[in-house]
Amino acid sequence: NAGVTQTPKFQVLKTGQSMTLQCAQDMNHEYMSWYRQDPGMGLRLIHYSVGAGITDQGEVPNGYNVSRSTTEDFPLRLLSAAPSQTSVYFCASSPRDWVYYNEQFFGPGTRLTVL
Amino acid sequence: GIQVEQSPPDLILQEGANSTLRCNFSDSVNNLQWFHQNPWGQLINLFYIPSGTKQNGRLSATTVATERYSLLYISSSQTTDSGVYFCAVETAGNNRKLIWGLGTSLAVNP
Numbered sequence: 001n002a003g004v005t006q007t008p009k010f011q012v013l014k015t016g017q018s019m020t021l022q023c024a025q026d027m028n029h030e031y032m033s034w035y036r037q038d039p040g041m042g043l044r045l046i047h048y049s050v051g052a053g054i055t056d057q058g059e060v061p062n063g064y065n066v067s068r069s070t071t072e073d074f075p076l077r078l079l080s081a082a083p084s085q086t087s088v089y090f091c092a093s094s095p096r097d098w099v100y101y102n103e104q105f106f107g108p109g110t111r112l113t114v115l
Numbered sequence: 116g117i118q119v120e121q122s123p124p125d126l127i128l129q130e131g132a133n134s135t136l137r138c139n140f141s142d143s144v145n146n147l148q149w150f151h152q153n154p155w156g157q158l159i160n161l162f163y164i165p166s167g168t169k170q171n172g173r174l175s176a177t178t179v180a181t182e183r184y185s186l187l188y189i190s191s192s193q194t195t196d197s198g199v200y201f202c203a204v205e206t207a208g209n210n211r212k213l214i215w216g217l218g219t220s221l222a223v224n225p
Contacts, residue, residue, distance in 0.1 A: 042215020
């Protein structure tokens with residue numbers, strides 16, 4: 001199993017550009033989520049999904065869109081990049097609700113810089 | 116909202132030493148988890164421990180929910196223990212929003 005994969009590893013954008021961060025998992029997990037991590041801080045939940053076709057907002061959803069057309073993939077779209085979105089983005093998946101079970105698997109992260 | 120405070124913010128150990136990391140939280144919690152982020156950024160679950168004590172090898176954790184704190188013990192530390200340790204909590208009605216502390220940055224020197 002490859003686990004949770006994220007692409008790209010690094011990305012530089014100009015303000016106003018759009019892009020999609022890719023996340024895929026091959027473990028047949030129902031739950032997937034996107035987090036951002038800013039310097040000196042813990043993770044903040046952006047969006048999450050409890051299964052194909054179902055998504056919901058997390059703590060900091062503004063400026064981001066997600067979709068879940070398959071169990072495996074959970075892309076994160078930045079609609080119009082802003083410098084405030086400079087961060088490291090982590091995707092995670094889990095077989096059960098991660099709030100209640102210590103079973104989250106994290107991807108390696110995408111480091112995004114918006115100029 | 117709930118506040119999650121971790122201490123100490125930074126810790127330097129000699130290989131083989133023991134350490135205790137603390138997580139205080141300001142309100143009742145349904146769930147508490149500990150995570151380790153290694154120096155290369157990879158995040159790994161350590162414990163799900165809303166109350167009681169759990170052990171996994173050289174690591175153990177205790178949560179005293181009534182006193183609103185959790186402790187992570189690292190015994191016989193190794194250089195591979197280096198990184199940042201986070202605790203994260205979820206409160207009733209918070210709808211899957213784990214609230215993360217700022218972490219304890221641990222460096223274990225050989």
